[in-house]
Structure formats: C-alpha cells, structure tokens
Amino acid sequence: MGASCTRSNTVLPVNTQAVSxxxxxxxxxxxxxxxxxxxxxxxxENLEHFTVIWLDAGIDTSSDCINTxxxxxxxxxxxxxxxxxxxxxxxxxxxxEEKVFLIVSGAYGEDVVSEIENLPQIRIVYVFCQxxxxxxxxxxxHSIVQxxxxxxxxxxxKLTEDxxxxxxxxxxxxxxxxxxxxxxxxxxxxxxxxxxxWSTD
Numbered sequence: 001m002g003a004s005c006t007r008s009n010t011v012l013p014v015n016t017q018a019v020s021x022x023x024x025x026x027x028x029x030x031x032x033x034x035x036x037x038x039x040x041x042x043x044x045e046n047l048e049h050f051t052v053i054w055l056d057a058g059i060d061t062s063s064d065c066i067n068t069x070x071x072x073x074x075x076x077x078x079x080x081x082x083x084x085x086x087x088x089x090x091x092x093x094x095x096x097e098e099k100v101f102l103i104v105s106g107a108y109g110e111d112v113v114s115e116i117e118n119l120p121q122i123r124i125v126y127v128f129c130q131x132x133x134x135x136x137x138x139x140x141x142h143s144i145v146q147x148x149x150x151x152x153x154x155x156x157x158k159l160t161e162d163x164x165x166x167x168x169x170x171x172x173x174x175x176x177x178x179x180x181x182x183x184x185x186x187x188x189x190x191x192x193x194x195x196x197x198w199s200t201d
Contacts, residue, residue, distance in 0.1 A: 053079075053091070113142050
C-alpha cells in the first residue's frame with residue numbers, strides 16, 4: 001500500500017535530525033543488490049562498513065524510484081532493496097559487521113521499526129513517505145527514527161551527512177587505535193626509565 005515516488009517539498013522533523021522512508025507503488029525484486037550510480041551490478045560482498053537498505057512495497061516500475069535508487073548509489077556503492085518486510089527483517093538480522101541505514105516506507109514503517117529498533121546493527125532509520133502527519137505519532141515513540149521525509153532531496157542530504165559521519169568515525173578509530181597503543185608503550189618505557197633512575201639515585 002505504498003504511495004508513488006513523486007516528490008513534494010514537505011519535511012517534518014521528528015528528533016534533532018530529519019530523515020525519511022520510501023513509500024511508493026512499484027514492484028521490486030526482493031533482496032536485489034545494486035551498485036554503481038550509472039550501471040547497477042549485482043554485488044555479492046559489501047566492501048563498506050555500513051549498508052543502506054531500502055524497504056518499500058515496490059521499487060522498480062516508477063522512473064522516479066529508479067532515479068532515487070541511482071542517486072542513492074551515488075552516496076554509497078552498496079544498496080539492498082526489499083519489497084517484503086519479513087525478508088528485509090531476516091536479512092538485517094544476518095548483518096554482523098556493518099551498521100545499517102534503513103530507509104522504510106510509511107506503510108511498513110511502524111511494524112518494521114518495532115521489530116528491529118533494538119538490534120545493535122541498526123544505526124538510523126529514515127521514514128520516506130508522502131504523508132508525514134499520518135506517521136508523526138508512532139515515529140515520536142521510536143528514537144531510532146531520526147525523522148520523516150517526503151522530499152527526496154532532503155533524504156539525500158541527510159543520508160549523505162550520516163554516511164560521511166559514520167565513515168569519518170571509523171577512519172578516526174582506525175587511525176587513532178595504533179597511536180593509542182604506541183603511546184601506551186611510550187608511557188610504559190618512560191615509567192621504566194624513571195624507575196631505574198630513582199633506583200640508582
């Protein structure tokens with residue numbers, strides 16, 4: 001019972017950040033993986049530290065939704081799409097290493113969020129729909145949902161910011177962790193030197 005992928009200009013912030021989910025009337029191949037902004041290719045392995053998942057009743061028959069899909073692929077090169085909520089939830093539960101950014105239609109939103117919001121792999125949920133007011137009440141009860149979006153451009157912007165932030169955090173960890181260990185060794189050596197000096201005084 002998704003809506004179409006036509007765009008509007010309404011955004012309803014829910015928490016401090018705003019995001020959205022896809023609700024449209026289109027049919028997709030469940031669990032299909034898309035890669036590269038220009039030529040979607042099925043990819044069997046995610047090389048990122050995070051995964052963008054888009055759940056909607058249909059994703060592949062509307063030109064607007066196809067364009068949305070291609071734009072998402074310009075943000076992250078690994079995109080999983082589902083039209084069946086049960087299959088989507090099952091897939092999310094198999095994700096062990098990556099953090100999940102979930103875009104979900106308003107039609108699926110409440111039931112799916114209730115099912116997955118406590119999973120450690122879920123980082124952010126975006127509700128993407130045409131009727132923000134319709135979903136405002138239930139969204140306010142789920143902190144994992146950052147907001148409701150009815151405009152694709154706003155969704156792109158927010159998703160880009162969140163993915164870049166996640167990527168930067170992971171890079172910082174990768175860079176700082178070796179330094180931290182090195183500093184610990186340096187501090188330990190300094191302590192040993194000081195101890196030897198104290199012993200000979």
